[in-house]
Amino acid sequence: MNLDPKNYRAALANTLKQDADAGHPEWLLPIRNKALEQFLKQGFPHTKLENWRYTNLAPMSERSNASVAQPVAVSDAIVPATDSDSLMLVFINGMFSSHKSSHSATLANGVVSNMAAQLDTDGAEDWLRNSGDSDLAQLNLAMTNDGAVVQIPDNTELAETIHIIFSNTAEANVFPRVIIQLGRNAKATVVEHHISNAACVSTAITNISCGEGSRITYQKLQEEHAGSFHVAAQTIKLAKDSHCDIVNIDLGAAIARNDLRILLQGSGAAAKVNGLFLVDAERHADNHLRLEHQAPHTRSRAQYAGVMANKGHGVFNGMIHVAQTAQKTDAALNNKNLLLTPGAEIDTKPELEIYADDVKCAHGSTTGQLDAVSLFYLRSRGVPQQIARNMLVQAFALEVVQQLTSKNLREYIQNSVEQRLNELGAVIET
């Protein structure tokens, strides 16, 4: 797929003009220019690359090519329910919506804000420069208008959940950016929520760094419109004794790709990941997870569940990488998949790359139908076949949803998963 550099340069010119109008600092200009040129040089990733073997972004690059330079019109946004005590940061079509967001940020020395408002603070340059090495990071860097910044100072615990909502209402190209920084022994819960009612193209980058002894609960929910393209990458750096608890739920978009990379850099760091992808109709969802154990005594647990139906195509790739210095690593990764109907496909690849000897690493993957024994158990208690099947499928999927900490959000996601599975119920009856 050939890119049309003209369109991207026009879009960049537009972004740079906005930067100037908003009085953003001057260092932005050269790094944006450089990023775009780098992106134009390498283009969208293609299926010849091992990492993109099963995901063809050609439709996305085509749409991006055509629409990247078009201005965005704002209409009514959908904003999902959330707990009343949470801090909301709402972005509509990539732009911060001040009146939809809540302003109760009474955090001493901390920041919970949109990024554009914080660009002249010290360290802002680093937020953007450290874009990570995911394949579309440079594109995001060149074009990102806004995003969320969360900074929690040392020894501070934020009681409220921070709910960052990227709501898209137009066939727009958006480039959300999220920066989360936790000081020593800080604690926070952040939900990154992507939702749209129009076929948008979203390229999201999230960078999280956790100071010593800190705790982050990070939940990413993706409910883009069925015609959308969503490519997101998160990098999470864990210092000594810090813990992350992650939930990643992929429900929407025509093509969704999520790259979650967790670096366990300090001894005693621990990561827990729960993922769910529900891929029906003609959707395509590709989840990549990379757990990099770089320090001794680190621990990770990852569990992904995939449900595929109709012509849905699910992809999972989970890598546990243990560096030579990371002795006493304890890592386990599991991916289980349900193929509900003919025509659906799953391509899964759990990988281990291990350079230290005193480690305990395991991974597993299963693909199949519902467990015949469980089904029989329910049937023997008088539950009709169809209902029994539905119950089992829902139990399979909802295990991950239960991990969501916000009550309203959990119920909201649970409802939408149940509804989707009920719609499938008729199809999967055998």
Added chain:
Amino acid sequence: MSTNETDIEALVAKKYEHGFITDIESETFEPGLDENIIRRLSKLKGEPQFMLDWRLKSFAIWKKMRQPNWAKLNIEPIDYQAISYYSAPKSPDDAPKSLDEVDPKLLETYEKLGIPLHERAKLAGVAVDAVFDSVSVATTFKGKLHDAGVIFCSFSDAVKEHPELIEQYLGTVVPPRDNYFAALNSAVFSDGSFVYIPKGVRCPMELSTYFRINAANTGQFERTLIIAAEGSHVSYLEGCTAPQRDENQLHAAVVELITEQDATIKYSTVQNWYPGDEEGKGGIYNFVTKRGDCRGARSKISWTQVEAGSAVTWKYPSCVLRGEDSVGEFYSVAVTNNYQQADTGTKMIHIGANTRSTIISKGISAGKAQNAYRGLVKIFPTAKNARNYTQCDSLLMGDQCGAHTFPYMEVKEPSAIVEHEATTSKIAEDQLFYCRQRGLSEEDAVNMIVNGFCKDVFRELPMEFAVEAQALMNVSLEGAVG
């Protein structure tokens, strides 16, 4: 560790120095590869026209390909024009005349491996006419096979005597364009084995390359073709546990197996080529394409391999499960020590309904070695109720080595069940302590634990191989634990 072990490692290297004498003979081609070399090779072997055409076609394909680099292997660039593509069998004058002339250290290793006396001579490279036992055994066996109607001969003989079979089957499982090394092999293969088991015949004995006298120098580009006709059964053993004399650095073999309805092929390999010295210098590059095609219903192909040698191993014995209810199996132990690298695994392609496959892979990595399992399980929408079970375990010894697992699973059929599990660990201190406490030396304890770790695979080997394979593990890993 103890000097005893260091000695043995030195011996292994020494033996090979002995084996690597370059003798310039008139019948060795000058280095380089072009169409003329292939024509000369084909002419020298007295091949029919179709064979030459096939070689030339393969060569044209190879020229357009590039050496793959996706494997987790660090390989020095290979200069394909610096290799001689034909070397006549070694002159008997150079070979030792009897066991008395063989390096006593080599004999010691044979002793350790428990190799029968009459085989030692052959393995040590003693001129064949001096090995009376082996010859007579082979002759008796040949008679038996002939009576059963089994064709078992060198590939060169098969091309001359059964050209119709070769033309019909050659390259139908591994076509020349399959991959770079298969194309190279197709163009320049020197020799190999050909087996045809007729309909309904159960091969009266295990076929082994040991006792084969007609292919003294199978050479670096070996080609094996085994066809099991309807309802037949054969067990084929390749290689041997003893370190072998070999002067070729690059090995690119192709093995094709075909099973018709209700037929079974069991293919066992023990590979112990020269792995290079402790600094990783030298050693064999082993690039092998092995594939079995279960064409008929209820047919079965079972691969068992023990990979202990070679500096670089690139090998994925695979099964194409085309026939309904066909079965594919892959049992593998790969041991790497010092600077050895192995990237090995299997592909199970499920096409027919009710096809089943089992993959058991055990990787042991020691020293500075890298050991990777790479596998693919692919379920086509036609493979109703297909079933796969995969288990990959890795054992690490020492903090300089690596163990990796790259399993691909592609499932397009909801009634299929695919399971994969993998673990990586080291020998647990408590296991070692338990053995030590009962009076076993540390070395014996490690050997015991490693052999236990590999048991699932060794169990699949033919009996005499299994015993030797266990001894081989012990020799290969000597000095790895301390």
